[in-house]
Amino acid sequence: MGLIRNLQPERSSEQDEPSRFEKAILPHLDAAYNLARWLTRNDQDAEDMVQEACLRAFKSFDxxxxxxxxxxxxxxxxxxxxxxxxxxxxxxLSASLDEDVHQAESQVPDPQALLPRFEDNxxxxxxxxxxxxEFREVLILRELEGLSYKEIADVTGIPQGTVMSRLARAxxxxxLSLAGHMNKEH
Amino acid sequence: MNCQEVRILIDGYVDGELDPIRNREVEQHFRTCPACSTVLNSHQALRAALRTGSLYRTAPPALRNRIRSSFKPAPTRKSLMGLPQWRWVAVAASLALVSVLTWRAVPFLPTETADDQLIQEVTASHVRSLMVTHLVDISSSDRHVVKPWFTGKLDFAPSVADLTEQGFPMVGGRLDYVNGRAVAGLVYKRREHVINVFLWPSAAAVETRSLAHQGYHLVCWTQSGMTYWAISDLNSRELQEFVQLLQSPSSH
Structure with missing residues (x-):
């Protein structure tokens, strides 16, 4: 029963708690959803993830x-x-990440020819x-959320020195994937 | 700076994460190298495309409202998120499980066995570490500070030697990723030359061997069930001397 009481703080004595929580969390709800949506690749699952994450955040907010x-x-x-x-x-999660990035880069036949491809949303x-x-998340955190290497390392739990090589591979x-797409069409 | 070094640093450059000196060196290279410039252009174009905002998924208003109302002071204390009270026990239990499971959620990494791959990785890690912003995670010349720092960050206890008196003062330690696993990175100096030592547990025993790659000298050996790689732009003779000191039992 103690557990239940802890999860539902007394509002009368902790009037400021939910508002402090709201102030900290609500501004970042889009970021939370964006990451969850890209990781789960599904609207409903992403909503569930965000809701569960907010619960966990609330619980450990102290x-x-x-x-x-x-x-x-x-x-x-x-x-x-x-x-x-x-x-x-x-x-x-079990995808093989074993190819070398420079190899991947060199397999892109002509980086210049790839440029129009980026326009195709x-x-x-x-x-x-x-x-x-693992690759998707570093790109989302870096390009869509604008996080620094240090922040990406904090969020993903990978060493800061690995963030750059992970991004390079991603x-x-x-x-390479866009180039493959291109080849299929021509 | 040659093309290979620039290609390793190109992402750091595009992301604005290089220190000013390295940044300038990379920029200078781009001015004279059309091949690297083409890669840079395509990197920047990809970045711009990803950042247009069209890929960003914003939270649906219903979700936002649901979460906002969940944490508003409610007239009744019946529920926090529309769950009956008994469900909280289940929620709490699953949360506990989630935290246990995610704690060990380590990223998946390549299983690269090829020696060449390893040499490239060690060299790339060394080059990256020379970016001023990330030479060490723990800065200390005291091995009694550096060694305990690794505890809990690695699944092994690296042996840390103090070679200050022999002219190789320790700069600190760093977590790194080599050979598809978290490894200990120990950073020493000889004059202005940085020496990185990477070590991790391994069953294989190999003879000590020295090689050169991209202008760096590397020495690899095994010792007490650990694989060691030392790399530096220091001359080969002094690096060998350093390795011999590390290998001698009296230094530990």
């Missing part, structure tokens, strides 16, 4: 004193999604969705 609420919330969203992926989409979206989750894969 332990949060930092100023980087965005990175803190994204870390929880990311962990929630990974647990879910491990149970429901294990193939998303649909192709870009598909290529991004086709990447393994970009190489993305270009």
């Amino acid at each position: 332990g949060f004193y930092g100023v980087h609420a965005k990175a803190w919330l994204l870390t929880i969203v990311r962990n929630t999604c990974y647990t879910w992926l491990g149970k429901n989409r294990v193939h998303d 649909q192709a870009l979206r598909q290529a991004l969705e086709g990447l393994p989750a 970009r190489g894969r993305l270009k």
Whole structure:
């Protein structure tokens, strides 16, 4: 019963708690949803992930004193999604990431010819969705959320020195995928 | 700076994460190298395309409202998120499980066995570490500070040697990724030369061997169940001396 009481704080004595929580979390709800949507690749699952992550955030909010609420919330969203992926989409996580990035880059026949490809939103979206989750997430965090390497390292739990090489591989894969798309059409 | 070094740093450059000195070196290279410039252009174009905003998925208003109302002070304390009270036990239990499971959610990494691949990785890690912003995670010349720092961050306890008296002061330690796993990175200096030592547990035993790659000297050996790689732009003779000191039992 103690557990239940803890989850539902006395509003009379902790009037400021929900508002402090709301102030910290609500501004980052789009970021939370964006990451969850890209990781789960499904609207409804993404909503579930965000809702569950907010619950977890609420529960551990007492332990949060930092100023980087965005990175803190994204870390929880990311962990929630990974647990879910491990149970429901294990193939998303088990992709082989073994090719060398420079090799990938050199397999792109002509980077210049690829440029118009980037304009094709649909192709870009598909290529991004086709990447393994580990690559997808660093690109989302970097390009769509504008996080620094340090923040990406905090959210994903990979060493800061690995963030750059992970991004390099992700970009190489993305270009390669777009190039493949291009070849199929011509 | 040659093309290979620039290609390793190109993402850091595009992301504005290089230190000013390296940034300038990379820029200078782009001015004179059309091949690298083409790659840079395509990197920047890809970035611009990803950032147009059309790929961004914003939270549906219904979800926002649901979450907002969940944390508003409610007249009744019946539920926080529309769940009956008994369900909270289940929620709490699953949350506990989630935290246990996600704690160990490590990224999947390549299983690269080829030696060439390893040499490239060690070299790339070394080059990356020379970016001023990320040489060390823990800055200390005291091995009694550096060694415990790794505890809990790695699944092994790296052996950390103090070679200050022999002219190789320690700069600190760093977590790194090599050979598809988290490894200990120990950073030493000889004059102005940085030496990176990477080590991780491995069953294989190999003879000590030295090689050169992209102008760096590398030495690889195994010792007490660990694989070691030392890399530096230091001359080969002094790097060998450094390795011999590390290998001698008295240094630990």
